[in-house]
Amino acid sequence: MLLAIDVGNTNIVLGVFDDATLIQSWRLQSLRERTSDELGLLVDGLFAHSRIERVRIRGIILGSVVPPLTPTIHAMAKRYFGVPPLTIEPGLETGMPILYENPAEVGADRIVNGIAAFERFGRTSGLPLIVVDFGTATTLDAITAKGEYLGGAICPGVQISADALFQRAARLPRIDVRKPARIVGRTTVSAMESGLFYGYVGMVEGLVRRMRDELGGDAVCVATGGLADIIAPETPLIQHVDPDLTLHGLRIVWERNQ
Numbered sequence: 573m574l575l576a577i578d579v580g581n582t583n584i585v586l587g588v589f590d591d592a593t594l595i596q597s598w599r600l601q602s603l604r605e606r607t608s609d610e611l612g613l614l615v616d617g618l619f620a621h622s623r624i625e626r627v628r629i630r631g632i633i634l635g636s637v638v639p640p641l642t643p644t645i646h647a648m649a650k651r652y653f654g655v656p657p658l659t660i661e662p663g664l665e666t667g668m669p670i671l672y673e674n675p676a677e678v679g680a681d682r683i684v685n686g687i688a689a690f691e692r693f694g695r696t697s698g699l700p701l702i703v704v705d706f707g708t709a710t711t712l713d714a715i716t717a718k719g720e721y722l723g724g725a726i727c728p729g730v731q732i733s734a735d736a737l738f739q740r741a742a743r744l745p746r747i748d749v750r751k752p753a754r755i756v757g758r759t760t761v762s763a764m765e766s767g768l769f770y771g772y773v774g775m776v777e778g779l780v781r782r783m784r785d786e787l788g789g790d791a792v793c794v795a796t797g798g799l800a801d802i803i804a805p806e807t808p809l810i811q812h813v814d815p816d817l818t819l820h821g822l823r824i825v826w827e828r829n830q
Contacts, residue, residue: 573628576822577645577657578681579636581708584645586615587819588624594816594823596622604640608647616652632657633826635680635818658829660684660822667828669720678721681705684821686715689794691824693812694719700787702780703817704810706797708732710772712779714787722787725779730772730799737764751802773806780809 574589580602587597598618600611619626632649634657636642642659649657660666660680668687672678685703694701694715700722701715706729713724728736730749738746747764755770757763784791795803795810796817804810814820 573624573630574823574826575629575632575649575653575655576819576826577632577634577636577649578684578818578822579634579638579641579645580681581638584611584641585819586618587816587822588622588629589819589823592823594819596624597816597819602638602641604638606641606644608644608651611644611648612652615648626653629653629655631655631826631830633660633822634658635660635684635822637679637681658826660825664825665829666825667719668715671716671720671722679711681707681818682711682713682724683721684825685711685796685817686713686721686821687824688814688817688821690715690719692814692817692820693792693794697792700791702783702787702791702793704776704780704793704795704797704800705818706730706795706799706803710776710797712776712783714783714791716787725783727775727779730768733772734764734768737768749799751806770806773803776803777807777809780807 576587578585584600584602587594632655634645662676685705689701689703700717703713705711708729710727710729714722716722734749737744747761749768751769752762752765755766757766780793793810794812796814800813804813
């Protein structure tokens with residue numbers, strides 16, 4: 573079995589694969605103060621609750637965009653699994669050419685998302701891809717029809733925008749991001765919900781359209797991340813939703829390095 577670990581700014585996502593099948597996944601908060609032992613005990617409890625024996629893990633692959641947590645995860649993996657993790661970093665063979673001016677600047681999550689999207693949705697279509705990841709930041713990544721990582725756009729995540737409204741406008745309350753009943757809000761809260769939700773849909777649609785034009789007029793759009801299931805039904809521009817895209821990308825990179 574393979575343990576894939578995706579360390580993001582908000583969550584640490586762990587997935588256990590039996591060959592290509594994702595049999596279990598969990599989310600932990602990305603608390604930078606946690607020690608390797610604290611993480612190990614949490615992971616040990618998750619494995620025990622799901623009745624998965626830790627000794628069955630033969631490999632670990634790690635993608636991290638939070639540098640302070642990377643050595644912590646490494647220490648946890650070695651102590652609790654006896655396996656040093658393969659880490660997504662510059663120089664690792666991923667099978668996807670990076671056309672960024674400085675390839676080292678591309679986050680591990682963006683690379684593995686592109687790899688998984690190309691293998692699952694792009695290789696057979698012969699079209700470019702746009703991968704939208706609704707995470708702490710919202711990223712849009714362009715993959716060429718040849719399977720090359722071209723570049724993309726990085727935007728504030730919708731929760732960051734909601735928090736900014738609360739922190740910078742004295743009379744506006746903190747709200748959860750959700751689809752409102754109507755676009756024209758008749759209370760402060762419903763007006764904020766409308767602006768955040770539909771404003772975000774409009775931003776994504778505008779970026780996807782412009783990226784498609786730049787890619788030649790047609791591209792397959794794949795969404796992942798926490799809000800993908802909520803945003804995708806609101807726009808015809810997103811054709812596929814895969815909440816486990818990042819984990820599958822990590823698995824594919826692991827397989828290519830064996």
